[in-house]
Amino acid sequence: MAKEASVMAKSVSKKASAGKKSAATKKASGKKALVVYESMFGNTEKVAHAIGEGLSASLEVEVVEVSEAPVEPGPDVTLVVAGGPTHAFGMTREETRADAIELGAEHGAREFGLREWIDRLPARHGGPSLATFDTRSLGRRRMPGSAARAAARAARRHGYDEAAPAESFFVADTDGPLVPGELERATDWGRDLIALVKVTAKETRH
Ligand SMILES: Cc1cc2nc3c(=O)[nH]c(=O)nc-3n(C[C@H](O)[C@H](O)[C@H](O)COP(=O)(O)O)c2cc1C
Numbered sequence: 001m002a003k004e005a006s007v008m009a010k011s012v013s014k015k016a017s018a019g020k021k022s023a024a025t026k027k028a029s030g031k032k033a034l035v036v037y038e039s040m041f042g043n044t045e046k047v048a049h050a051i052g053e054g055l056s057a058s059l060e061v062e063v064v065e066v067s068e069a070p071v072e073p074g075p076d077v078t079l080v081v082a083g084g085p086t087h088a089f090g091m092t093r094e095e096t097r098a099d100a101i102e103l104g105a106e107h108g109a110r111e112f113g114l115r116e117w118i119d120r121l122p123a124r125h126g127g128p129s130l131a132t133f134d135t136r137s138l139g140r141r142r143m144p145g146s147a148a149r150a151a152a153r154a155a156r157r158h159g160y161d162e163a164a165p166a167e168s169f170f171v172a173d174t175d176g177p178l179v180p181g182e183l184e185r186a187t188d189w190g191r192d193l194i195a196l197v198k199v200t201a202k203e204t205r206h
Pocket residue numbers: 038039040041042043044045084085086087088089090096097099100103135136137138140141143145171173174175176
């Protein structure tokens with residue numbers, strides 16, 4: 001079952017979204033979640049797909065890399081979940097992405113990341129809820145700073161309220177791997193988000 005959900009979430013991910021969308025991913029509600037991720041070494045990408053798997057229990061899910069993500073999600077998008085790696089206590093910057101590339105990262109782009117995507121978001125009037133996540137080093141767990149919290153603060157300036165508290169998932173070292181159990185925790189977090197979004201929608205409807 002979990003495997004099946006994973007396939008469904010992936011079927012509308014970056015590659016498939018360019019072309020056809022599987023009818024199997026259409027939910028009766030017609031509501032959609034857009035999972036936007038930045039990833040330099042590939043760990044946050046894995047977390048994004050795991051979150052998508054959890055969300056796919058009741059929403060159609062699209063998982064997209066940040067440089068391909070729309071800044072104006074369509075009217076069918078009820079929830080945006082955005083995340084990236086924590087660099088230098090917050091969201092990545094061009095310089096920190098360059099550092100990651102220097103260390104061998106091959107997944108992300110030096111020029112564009114979550115920070116730049118949020119900067120481009122138009123002011124929200126209604127529209128989808130937002131939740132943020134990040135990955136961080138386990139060894140720096142007690143240190144301050146989280147890309148997810150920074151992203152939530154930045155998105156708030158564009159009128160986005162948080163549907164849920166920002167969440168961190170941990171990697172063992174700079175380039176990974178993810179700490180055992182983190183992908184399962186990400187799937188559970190995605191599944192649990194749905195209930196929070198429903199509550200938020202009820203509370204904000206006037
Ligand atoms: C330049 C740089 C700065 C970093 N700064 C932090 C930090 O302040 N706190 C932390 O917990 N991890 C830090 N890390 C570790 C990253 O969070 C880790 O590389 C990331 O979670 C891996 O995700 P990715 O594979 O999606 O890139 C840093 C990594 C790099 C390359």
